[in-house]
Amino acid sequence: MGQTILASFRWLGFGFLDPLVKLFQGIEPKKNGALFLKKAIIPILSIAIFLGVANFFSSYLYNIERERKIEKTRETQGDEAALAMQECIDSGDISCKPNSLPSPADVWRATQTLIADHRMISTDKAEFKTRTAAVNAQRHAQGLSSIRYTGRPSFVDQIFTSLKTVFAGFLLAAFLAIPAGIVLGLSETLRTALNWIIQIFKPVSPVVWLLLVSMVVKTILASADMDKSFVISFISVGLCSMWATLVNTSVGVSSVDKDYLNVSKVLRLGVVSNVFKVILPSSVPLIFTGLRITLSVAWMVLIAIELLAQSPGLGSFVWEEFQNGANDSNAKIIVAMFVIGGIGFALDRLMMLVQKAVSYESKA
Amino acid sequence: MEVLTEEKIMLECRDIKKAYPTPKGDFVVLENFQLQAKESEFVSIIGHSGCGKSTLLTMIAGLNDITAGAITVANYPIQGAGPDRAVVFQSPSLFPWMTSLENVLIGVKQVFPHATTNQRLEICKYYLSKVGLADSFYKKAKDLSQGMKQRVGIARAFALKPKVLLLDEPFGMLDSMTRIELQDVLIDVWSKEKITAIMVTHDVDEAIFLSDRVIMMTSGPYAKVGEVAHIKLERPRNRKTVVEHPDFYKYRQQLLTFLDH
Ligand SMILES: Nc1ncnc2c1ncn2[C@@H]1O[C@H](COP(=O)(O)OP(=O)(O)O)[C@@H](O)[C@H]1O
Numbered sequence: 209m210g211q212t213i214l215a216s217f218r219w220l221g222f223g224f225l226d227p228l229v230k231l232f233q234g235i236e237p238k239k240n241g242a243l244f245l246k247k248a249i250i251p252i253l254s255i256a257i258f259l260g261v262a263n264f265f266s267s268y269l270y271n272i273e274r275e276r277k278i279e280k281t282r283e284t285q286g287d288e289a290a291l292a293m294q295e296c297i298d299s300g301d302i303s304c305k306p307n308s309l310p311s312p313a314d315v316w317r318a319t320q321t322l323i324a325d326h327r328m329i330s331t332d333k334a335e336f337k338t339r340t341a342a343v344n345a346q347r348h349a350q351g352l353s354s355i356r357y358t359g360r361p362s363f364v365d366q367i368f369t370s371l372k373t374v375f376a377g378f379l380l381a382a383f384l385a386i387p388a389g390i391v392l393g394l395s396e397t398l399r400t401a402l403n404w405i406i407q408i409f410k411p412v413s414p415v416v417w418l419l420l421v422s423m424v425v426k427t428i429l430a431s432a433d434m435d436k437s438f439v440i441s442f443i444s445v446g447l448c449s450m451w452a453t454l455v456n457t458s459v460g461v462s463s464v465d466k467d468y469l470n471v472s473k474v475l476r477l478g479v480v481s482n483v484f485k486v487i488l489p490s491s492v493p494l495i496f497t498g499l500r501i502t503l504s505v506a507w508m509v510l511i512a513i514e515l516l517a518q519s520p521g522l523g524s525f526v527w528e529e530f531q532n533g534a535n536d537s538n539a540k541i542i543v544a545m546f547v548i549g550g551i552g553f554a555l556d557r558l559m560m561l562v563q564k565a566v567s568y569e570s571k572a
Numbered sequence: 573m574e575v576l577t578e579e580k581i582m583l584e585c586r587d588i589k590k591a592y593p594t595p596k597g598d599f600v601v602l603e604n605f606q607l608q609a610k611e612s613e614f615v616s617i618i619g620h621s622g623c624g625k626s627t628l629l630t631m632i633a634g635l636n637d638i639t640a641g642a643i644t645v646a647n648y649p650i651q652g653a654g655p656d657r658a659v660v661f662q663s664p665s666l667f668p669w670m671t672s673l674e675n676v677l678i679g680v681k682q683v684f685p686h687a688t689t690n691q692r693l694e695i696c697k698y699y700l701s702k703v704g705l706a707d708s709f710y711k712k713a714k715d716l717s718q719g720m721k722q723r724v725g726i727a728r729a730f731a732l733k734p735k736v737l738l739l740d741e742p743f744g745m746l747d748s749m750t751r752i753e754l755q756d757v758l759i760d761v762w763s764k765e766k767i768t769a770i771m772v773t774h775d776v777d778e779a780i781f782l783s784d785r786v787i788m789m790t791s792g793p794y795a796k797v798g799e800v801a802h803i804k805l806e807r808p809r810n811r812k813t814v815v816e817h818p819d820f821y822k823y824r825q826q827l828l829t830f831l832d833h
């Protein structure tokens with residue numbers, strides 16, 4: 209049992225928790241205690257230092273903004289108003305708070321605000337649902353579509369929208385890049401003929417993809433009753449991020465171990481068996497390495513694309529908060545930054561696990 | 573050189589030449605190379621590293637083009653690679669994503685297309701048991717030890733029911749204990765099947781223990797057959813009696829003297 213826990217922790221990449229688990233199981237408490245201190249205290253210490261530096265830097269910027277605001281009031285409205293402003297700022301009143309880099313405490317408060325906001329919107333939604341249930345049933349019976357909740361999405365809703373978009377884009381990338389990569393990998397002629405496409409399109413910025421895709425989608429879906437901005441952003445994400453998978457798949461397929469190909473020749477495997485039983489399985493690890501890169505690129509460009517395409521999600525959340533300029537907007541942007549980073553990290557870990565699971569290399 | 577009667581010859585290499593093109597002109601590995609192997613004969617080829625043993629074997633396997641000359645199996649010229657000439661490679665070259673059973677089965681499917689699934693499985697299990705892997709049918713190839721992998725390699729080759737079995741330093745990557753074990757496995761399976769076998773090896777004792785005939789190649793370039801030793805030790809052979817046989821040292825001396833040149 210203890211071994212299983214340890215193995216699964218290590219497998220998840222949390223090997224640094226080994227000593228802690230052993231500590232709880234009472235194995236060599238002295239040695240593992242010391243090990244845990246060493247492995248866990250250092251990260252905790254570094255987080256503390258990070259928070260300290262952030263706090264110091266934000267209060268430094270805050271003071272500059274504060275002085276500037278008071279000076280400005282003095283210039284335009286005189287000494288009395290300036291004094292009033294100073295008092296207002298120091299009293300912590302939100303209405304005259306200087307707008308600068310938020311402190312860790314601000315960020316923490318913003319996190320709580322966002323969670324509370326999400327709770328409120330969720331209850332509102334649930335209420336809406338019960339309220340419209342009867343009407344919707346009636347509309348269904350008449351063949352009409354149901355009335356949808358059109359209120360503001362919460363921060364958590366935005367996260368899920370972003371995840372939905374990134375997975376749609378990722379799937380599109382996989383569906384385009386893996387078959388294309390296989391074909392390119394199998395035919396050297398095609399590889400040379402089409403190499404320029406890869407070389408030229410790979411470095412194209414997400415912004416340009418977005419524009420290109422919206423040119424096309426606008427025309428094609430002109431009349432369709434669909435969420436165009438979602439379609440545009442997931443296609444752009446897919447096209448931006450598919451290149452790593454395309455290149456890796458074609459490299460994997462074209463560089464299958466010569467010994468395997470020799471075995472396949474000796475056995476006189478047909479083309480189909482050769483591709484599906486030898487070439488593809490042997491390229492699987494490289495394909496998944498490509499998919500892992502694709503997913504992390506997809507997540508990275510998604511935020512920029514949402515921001516530009518004004519499709520709902522974390523990107524537009526950040527953009528709206530930036531333009532909104534409310535007193536806690538900056539703090540909310542920082543919260544979004546950590547959420548984006550954390551999800552990116554989690555997605556990468558997920559892909560790493562999949563990659564490990566499909567790898568056929570012996571662990572020895 | 574003795575002349576073998578036509579109908580007993582299983583494999584014949586006639587006037588074989590192999591030249592690899594290089595920037596400085598052709599590099600001729602083999603020239604005027606002759607080899608005949610009778611039905612059920614076990615022939616070993618020894619020679620210095622780089623003289624062209626693997627080149628010869630891959631040409632017989634059909635994995636490497638012949639520059640000039642002809643190779644026939646049962647009097648028919650070979651055409652490309654095929655399961656009638658099974659190969660045991662130095663690196664076992666199993667598909668690591670398959671189980672040992674699947675590794676054997678994929679070949680058996682090709683050779684016995686009309687057999688039922690059960691019949692095919694029987695064949696695979698028979699040969700895997702023969703090489704001592706009765707309890708490892710469903711282990712993934714990647715999880716097998718080097719020696720076990722080569723056992724699967726041997727089972728895979730025999731299960732194809734080939735006309736000729738080609739072995740390129742099959743035990744070269746194994747430690748000496750495992751090597752001896754696998755020599756016994758190989759000779760055990762072979763003596764039941766009596767398939768014409770051509771084995772390349774570095775190991776003089778291995779060559780004598782396993783073979784009916786040992787062909788000594790001259791060093792390249794332009795390598796050809798130097799000397800031939802007929803190993804007239806009685807079969808079935810037992811390692812202990814072979815080593816104690818007075819002729820064993822005679823053969824050993826002959827091979828070592830040739831290699832010393
Ligand atoms: N594909 C190739 N192109 C050029 N030279 C080669 C090639 N393969 C082998 N050779 C050369 O041919 C010679 C014989 O090689 P090989 O048959 O592998 O020798 P052996 O198996 O006896 O050690 C060596 O000198 C090697 O460098």
Ligand SMILES: [Mg+2]
Binds near residue numbers: 625626627
């Ligand atoms: Mg060799």
